[in-house]
Amino acid sequence: xxxxxxxxxxxxxxxxxxxxxxxxxxxxxxxxxxxxxxxxxxxxxxxxxxxxxxxxxxxxxxxxxxxxxxxxxxxxxxxxxxxxxxxxxxxxxxxxxxxxxxxxxxxxxxxxxxxxxxxxxxxxxxxxxxxxxxxx
Numbered sequence: 001x002x003x004x005x006x007x008x009x010x011x012x013x014x015x016x017x018x019x020x021x022x023x024x025x026x027x028x029x030x031x032x033x034x035x036x037x038x039x040x041x042x043x044x045x046x047x048x049x050x051x052x053x054x055x056x057x058x059x060x061x062x063x064x065x066x067x068x069x070x071x072x073x074x075x076x077x078x079x080x081x082x083x084x085x086x087x088x089x090x091x092x093x094x095x096x097x098x099x100x101x102x103x104x105x106x107x108x109x110x111x112x113x114x115x116x117x118x119x120x121x122x123x124x125x126x127x128x129x130x131x132x133x134x135x136x
Contacts, residue, residue, distance in 0.1 A: 019063040032124030
C-alpha cells in the first residue's frame, strides 16, 4: 500500500513540474470580460489588468485535479486583495491558457469552467507570447 501512495505522489509531482514548466513565460489576452496579461517566472506570477491593477505573488498547482487547480497567494496588489489567496481553475491547451480565478480571500473555487456568456465569473483565455530570443 505504501508503494502505491509513493507512486501516486511521484506521478503528482511529475504533473506539477510539467505544468509549471508549460506555464513559464508571458501570456497575452485573447478573450474574456477583463483584458489582462500574465507573466509566470518560476513559482512567481504577475497579473497586469488593462485598467492598471497589478497583482504579484506566488502560486502552487494541482494539475491532477479535475479541473486543474492553482492557488495564487497575492503579495502585492490592490489593498483589499493583498495577503489573500485566489483559488483558480485552469487548463492548458497548446499555446492557450484558460484561467478562471475566484475572488481573492473567498475560499471558493469554481467546480467547472463557466459558459462563454457568463458575466459573473472572471474567465480569461490567453495565448503564450512567442519568445523573441533566438538560438545562437
